Structures are given as structure tokens and as C-alpha cells.
Amino acid sequence: MNLKNKKVLITRATGGIGYSLVEKFNSLNTKIIATGTNDEKLNNLVKKFPEIQVIKFKLQEHDKIGDFVEEVFSKLDGLDILVNNAGITLDNLSIRLTDENWKKVLDINLTASFLMC
DSSP states (O other), X not given: OOOTTOEEEETTTTSHHHHHHHHHHHHTTOEEEEEESOHHHHHHHHHHOTTSEEEEOOTTXXXXXXXXXXXXXXXXXXXXXXXXOOOXXXXXXXXXXXXXXXXXXXXXXXXXXXXXX
């Protein structure tokens, strides 16, 4: 597969799966912007993959997603691939799952992915 110079955005790139995605897309010579919420982990990504760009961003801030996407487009001069990797789990029995936790899961796993698309 030839993805050379394709422009890629990977959300939650600082976790195990996200890190592996960055590693794979980097090996395919793509241009990557990686997101996360942890400064230390984002800095570690740049140390390991100096050719990528990182942006700290909280996907639950739905009102800022439009501006974030514009920033990504500006930095990469467009976008070819979006990897909606961000997701959370607040496992519990449904009888014990609070409305607040249910909303947090949907805000990240569903709404943010929809808005990013």
C-alpha cells in the first residue's frame, strides 16, 4: 500500500493502539498529526518520531472541534486520513452506571467521532 505523503490525523495517539498507529503510519512515510491530552506522552511521541506533529486537544470540548480541524488542515495543507482512535470506557453494570459516566462515554466515543468526521 502506497500512502507516501498522505496526511493523517490520529486521535488519542498517546495510548497503546494510538502509538502503534503512529508507528505504522510513520513507517509508510505519511505526514502525521497526533493528538492526546497528556503533555509528557505527546513529547515522548515527538522524541520517538521527530517528523510528526502533535497537538494537545480534548475531544470532549465539542465546541472547539471545528477550530481544531481547521488548524489540522492548515498545518497539513489538507487531510487524507482520519483515525478516530480516541475512546474511553467507564465499565460498570448498567444498573450502577451513572448518567454522568454514560454521557462521558458517549461524548468521546460517539459524539466527538461524529463531529470529527
